Amino acid sequence: DTGVSQDPRHKITKRGQNVTFRCDPISEHNRLYWYRQTLGQGPEFLTYFQNEAQLEKSRLLSDRFSAERPKGSFSTLEIQRTEQGDSAMYLCASRSGGGETQYFGPGTRLLVL
């Protein structure tokens, strides 16, 4: 257990539905990252927060995706109008300002039917 938690751990939804995932980073970590991982691939960067500011978004993050970190603590990732191609493991990681290492949460596995 790295201290990063994610909820839910698993989500099954029907195409077209909206889903929201939550990430709670290690408490003193002000950097928070979201990644997406599909089968047989390494995680791909989605977006990055420093405190409450979203500093970078990947072009993988279509308009249907939105992420927030309203108080610089937990973060949410919402996917609107889900598509089957959104099925993946969504990973959250956090890092302290002076640290090199990102610590990953257990992930949320999404299946879109």
Added chain:
Amino acid sequence: QKEVEQNSGPLSVPEGAIASLNCTYSDRGSQSFFWYRQYSGKSPELIMFIYSNGDKEDGRFTAQLNKASQYVSLLIRDSQPSDSATYLCAVYLDSSYKLIFGSGTRLLVRP
């Protein structure tokens, strides 16, 4: 060309042998280099990182970095069946410290 390349494997070694995992990267601006282990259905777990040329050892693991050749490797000594997993190589490219991952190498340690 992908930014971080790894052989997908599987790499099969007998128990007790040295497993050698390799990774190349394309951007000479790459900074720190990381090895993560990922068991099936689980999230990546950090093994070690390296940012200077040469070797870095931690227990049974040794990371080797050669920036001139844009090559980083991970050696696992005395391989155990519990080391069977996918090993992900990752690099930091810029000041955002976002990780760029390879696709991973699957390691199988035969008892």
